Amino acid sequence: MQVQAFFDPRTFTLSYVVYDPATRDAVAIDPVLDYEPIGSSTSTESIDRLGDFVREHGLRLWWSLETHAHADHLSGSALLRRRFDARVAIGAAITEVQRTFKSVLALDHLATDGRQFDRLVAEGDVIEAGSLRVQVIATPGHTPACVTYRIDDALFTGDLLFMDDYGTGRCDFPSGSAERMFDSVQKLYALPDATRVFPGHDYLPGREVRWETTIGAEKDHNPQLSARTTREEFVRARNARDATLPAPKLLFQSVQINVDGGRMPPADAAGRRYLSVPINLFRAADELGEPR
Numbered sequence: 243m244q245v246q247a248f249f250d251p252r253t254f255t256l257s258y259v260v261y262d263p264a265t266r267d268a269v270a271i272d273p274v275l276d277y278e279p280i281g282s283s284t285s286t287e288s289i290d291r292l293g294d295f296v297r298e299h300g301l302r303l304w305w306s307l308e309t310h311a312h313a314d315h316l317s318g319s320a321l322l323r324r325r326f327d328a329r330v331a332i333g334a335a336i337t338e339v340q341r342t343f344k345s346v347l348a349l350d351h352l353a354t355d356g357r358q359f360d361r362l363v364a365e366g367d368v369i370e371a372g373s374l375r376v377q378v379i380a381t382p383g384h385t386p387a388c389v390t391y392r393i394d395d396a397l398f399t400g401d402l403l404f405m406d407d408y409g410t411g412r413c414d415f416p417s418g419s420a421e422r423m424f425d426s427v428q429k430l431y432a433l434p435d436a437t438r439v440f441p442g443h444d445y446l447p448g449r450e451v452r453w454e455t456t457i458g459a460e461k462d463h464n465p466q467l468s469a470r471t472t473r474e475e476f477v478r479a480r481n482a483r484d485a486t487l488p489a490p491k492l493l494f495q496s497v498q499i500n501v502d503g504g505r506m507p508p509a510d511a512a513g514r515r516y517l518s519v520p521i522n523l524f525r526a527a528d529e530l531g532e533p534r
Contacts, residue, residue, distance in 0.1 A: 243374065243394045245440060246295055247453040250274045250288050253315040253492070254443045256453050257292060260374065260393050261301050267372025268301040270328065271391060271398045272309055272442055273318035275504065277495060282517065284506075289318040293325055304371035308332040308359075309400025309442055310388040311339050311500040313415060314490040320504030329360035330503060331369060333380065335387035336362065340501045342416045347498050347518045351508050358503030363389060381430070383423025384411040390430065397433070397457075400442040402426055405452050406459040408445060409466035414484035420477040427467055433457050494519045 248257045253274065261268035274288040296303050303326040306319040310333065322328040340354040356362045363369065365380035369391075377392040384401040391398040401411030402423065410427070413420040430439075435458030444451050461469035466483075467476050490496070495517050499506065507515045 243396070245396060245454075247440070248274075248288065248292050248295075249444070249451050249453070250276070250315065251451075252276070254445050255312075255315050256440070256442055256444055257288070257318075258398060258440060259292060259295055259301070259303075260396070260398075261299065262373045265373040266299070266301050267374050268296065268303050269305040269307055269369075269371045269374060269376060269393075270296075270303060270319075270322055271307045271440075272312070272400065273306055273322055275316040275318040275321060275499075277316045277492060279492065279495065282495075284316065286318075286321065289321050292318070293322070296326065302372060303328045304374075305369060305376070306330045307369070307376065307391055307398075308500075309390065309398065309402075310385045311336060311497060312401075312442075313493045313496050313500075314443075315492060316496055317500045317504040323360075331361040331363050332356075332359050333378075333382075333387035333389040334362035334364045335382065335385075336501065338386050338417060343497050343501055346416070346523070347494065347520065349498055349502075349518060352498075352502055358501075358505065379429060381423075381426035383413055383419055383421075383426050385415055386417045386419075386422075388426070390426075395434075395436065396438040396440060397430060398440045398442075399430070403430065403439055403460055403464070403467075404441045405444055406439075406455045406462070406464050407449075408447055409464060410480070411442075412484050412487055413480055414487070420480040420484075421473070423480070424467065424473045424476045430457060431461050431469060435461065489524060 258271040276285040306322040319330045363378045367378040369376040379390040381390045437457040
């Protein structure tokens with residue numbers, strides 16, 4: 243089993259193609275559709291790089307696996323379905339996330355039963371992709387729908403665990419929970435120390451981009467959650483840090499696309515599509531809608 247990483251420096255996102263070089267069977271994990279908020283335009287540079295790799299290596303792309311509904315970049319899974327007939331999977335608790343954001347963002351068109359995805363996965367499920375077997379580990383905390391995918395000796399952790407010199411994902415989104423994140427990480431820390439870890443982002447803390455570490459390294463010196471960190475210490479520190487963080491720049495654009503399976507909003511009679519961006523959702527406002 244081989245892993246090819248793709249880094250998007252605009253959103254610090256890591257996407258992966260995991261493949262068997264003998265059979266050419268493959269899956270993609272957390273693909274990116276590029277979005278420029280100035281002008282509100284999409285482009286396919288990131289998904290083209292991933293797709294070019296698939297074609298150049300003659301791979302059969304069976305699945306596009308989402309670790310969660312991302313709040314910082316648009317998903318490229320819908321394009322991979324169109325280009326490669328790759329089915330799309332996500333954690334079954336996506337329905338909870340859909341219900342939350344349908345209300346928050348006034349997404350009247352949004353179905354909240356997960357039908358946008360080809361498969362909703364839960365703890366213990368196995369996804370077959372030719373010769374590849376993908377095991378699902380439910381790892382809520384960043385969102386209630388987060389899952390980690392285990393393929394052979396490798397974990398794809400999304401926004402649960404980042405590189406061992408950086409930390410963990412934030413927990414302040416709707417239905418996020420530092421307590422649940424701590425418990426989720428303990429599941430992974432119970433695995434062999436040599437188990438490889440591939441995170442969903444790398445934020446370049448004074449070094450070049452990295453995308454592979456191990457459970458042993460995480461347990462030894464993850465600065466936010468090592469094997470020595472107590473549940474109470476982590477929850478207190480995680481919540482305190484989250485209270486200082488700004489909302490992700492592409493929060494509203496990303497979430498409403500991603501909870502709908504990577505689909506663009508429905509077109510109006512003139513063929514135009516619109517994103518819903520609320521004003522001052524996280525700040526008190528006066529009667530004119532201006533921040534106090």
